[in-house]
Amino acid sequence: MQIEFFGAAQEVTGSCHILRVGSGSTQRTVLLDCGMFQGKRSESREKNKRLPVPIDDIDAVILSHAHIDHAGRLPYLVARGYTGTIWATAATRDLCAIMLADSAHIQEKDAEYLARHRDEIIEPLYRMEDATRTQERMVGMPYNKWFDVTDGVRARFTEAGHILGSASVVVEVRxxxxxxxxxxxxxxxxxxxxxxxxxxPPEDGADVIICESTYGNRDHESVEGARDQLAKVVRDTAARGGRILIPAFAVGRTQELVYDLHTLRRDGKIPEIPIYIDSPLATNATAVFAMHPEAYDQNEELVRRSPNLFDFPMVSFTRDVSESKRLNSMHGPMIIIAASGMAESGRILHHLHYGASDPRNTILIVGFQAEHTLGRRIVEQRPTLRIFGDEVPLTAEVEVLNGYSAHADRSGLLSWLRDVRRHGERDGRGTPTVYLVHGEHSAQEAFATQLRGDGFRTEIPAAGTVVPV
Ligand SMILES: [Zn+2]
Ligand SMILES: [Zn+2]
Structure with a gap:
């Protein structure tokens, strides 16, 4: 068999790897992920239109998790005629229902915008009906249970601990x-x-590991530290009578924040002030979270004790825009969590437009902010922010919590790989070859050097590289 690296090869987005099993007329082709390339619009549009292999050749797709850089092109496969199965965990399948619909909506809106403002006629990568048909192709599997993917190939999912439903995939080929x-x-x-x-880490042992390397060159601050900082920001801002404005990704980060605020409130570590979740996608995603308690960590106290993690007296979910705007006329301390995560679009813009110039307020940054985004300019504490064409003075406090990253850091990745190697050695397998994907150049190089020092054969494949297994 062979592996061809197609996406997230020497970059972070577009996750997609091609497994080819057997040869000639009995050859089988399985895709691991089919994610969207993100970045500069014109470049990524071209990359996103390229199929990894001809549609008729694809026998099955196995999806690791619902993030758009992993799942975002599935509707494109379906639009181009894919009728096979897409295997995922049950929670991933349900998150995809809302996330791929949201992605389709963005594609359609983008195409409309370009037609109206730039006289450019582009066909959206896919439409809402393609996202809906993708859902019909998806089969949700429990963790740790083998399933037959295609002739000679079986697989199972193990917990990846990254977002709800996220999995590592063990593939066995005969x-x-x-x-x-x-x-x-x-x-x-x-x-x-x-x-x-x-x-x-999967207990199966492996001949080959395809491993992400996003933070292969750095270690994170602790999650516990982030929770304590969150409590302090809420207390201090509430004492000033201000609001806490949090730009956050609608899926994952928002639910984590609500959950942590719930915990902090139960423990009496923050005052009782209203929390508004101002994002329709976040509201839908929270409903999907609530449907999948089987994926929760039963070691956490709140999970064991509270029948409903996201529904407690302080929290409300706003649906329509008028409700969202009404928040501006309300007084007193409050917490507003709204998308987008890098404050590039979405309802957070209204709240920043209104609240960034009030020194009682705090803008709380809880995720990575890419260059050239409004979120990054907030982190850099620029004197003014350009929002809706206005120059808004930035006089609110700015706090940055780095501890909420959903990606393993260098130490986490290394210990994960060592665990997998140890399991393999127990079964008499040699040290697996590691192919690093899903990382930027500097992170990949640094991590590869570290792994080689640790005895792993390690490669950083480029897109198009084919390796025999
Ligand atoms: Zn992800
Ligand atoms: Zn990713």
Missing amino acids: EGERLKRIIFSGDIGRAGLPIIRDPA
């Missing part, structure tokens, strides 16, 4: 007498993240 095992890490999360379980 070619004649040969049995090979490939482990695809997906995105690996961190121990101690709210709600979801900790990553559980």
Whole structure:
């Protein structure tokens, strides 16, 4: 068999790897992920239109998790005629229902915008009906249960601890007498993240590991530290009578924050002030979270004790825009969590437009902010922010919490890989070859050097690289 690296190869987005099993007329092709390339619009549009293999050749797709850089092109496969199965965990399948619909909506709106303002006629990558049809192709599987993917190929999901439903994928391939095992890490999360379980490195052992390397060159601050900082920000801002404005990704980060605020309130560490979740996608995602208690971490006290993690007296979910705007005329301390995560679009813009110039308020940054985004300019504490064409003075406090990252850091990735190697050695397998994907150049190089020092054969494949297994 062979692996061809197609996306997230020497970059972070567009996750997609091609497994080819057997040869000639009996060859089978399985895709691991089919994610969206993100970045500069014109470049990524071209990349997103390129199919990894001809549609008729694809026998099955296995999806690690619902993030758009992993799942975002599934509707494009379906739009182009894919009628096979897409395997995922049950929670991933349900998150995809809302996230792919949201993505389709963005594609349609983008195409409309370009037609109206730039006279550019582009066909959206896919439409809402393609996202809906994608859902019909998805089969939700429990964790840790083998399923037959196609002739000679079976797989199972193990907990990746990154977002709800996230999985690493163990693929077992039989070619004649040969049995090979490939482990695809997906995105690996961190121990101690709210709600979801900790990553559980597969106990199967492997010949080859395809491993993410997003933070292969750095270690994070602790999750516990972030929770304490969150409490302090809420207390201090409430004491000033201000509001806490939090730009946050609607899926994952928002639910984690609500959960942590719930915990802090129960423990009496923050005052009782209203919390508004001002994002329709976040509201829908929270409903999906509530549907999947099987994916929660039963070691966490709130999970064990509270029948409803996201519904407590302080919290409300706003649906329509008028409700959202009404928040501006309200007085007293409050917390507003709204998308987008980098404050580039979405309802957070209204709240920043209104609240960034009030020194009683705090803008709380809880995630990575890419260059050239409004979120980044807030982190840099620029004197003014340009929002809706206005120059708004930035006189609110700015606080940055780095401890909420959903990705394993260097130490986490290394210990995950060592665990997988140890399991393999127990079964008499040699040290697996590691192919690093899903990382920027500097992170990949640094991590590869570290892994080689630790005895792993390690490669950083470029897109198009084919390796035999
Ligand atoms: Zn992810
Ligand atoms: Zn990713």
